[in-house]
Amino acid sequence: MELSGRARAMLRAVAAGRAEVTGGAEPELYVDGLPCCDQMATHDLVHAGLLRPTRPTSFGRRVDAELTEDGRAALAAS
Secondary structure (H helix, E strand, O other): OOOOHHHHHHHHHHHHEEEEEEEEOOOEEEEEOEEOHHHHHHHHHHHOOEEEEOOOOOEEEEEEEEHHHHHHHHHHHO
């Protein structure tokens, strides 16, 4: 997956511990408590397995987000 500048910034925010993600089939990302403006990029990053919630969550509940191994590798390669 080729990462846009926005997707790289989103992954950097997750790596820095500044992001939360909601539960559900199409999760939402929050950075510094604010909703991310690019929901499609969030969905793509989650479905590609680059980021995930740190623990199980239910629909609409926010929990901390973390990078997966693939997410760390993608960020390092970009």
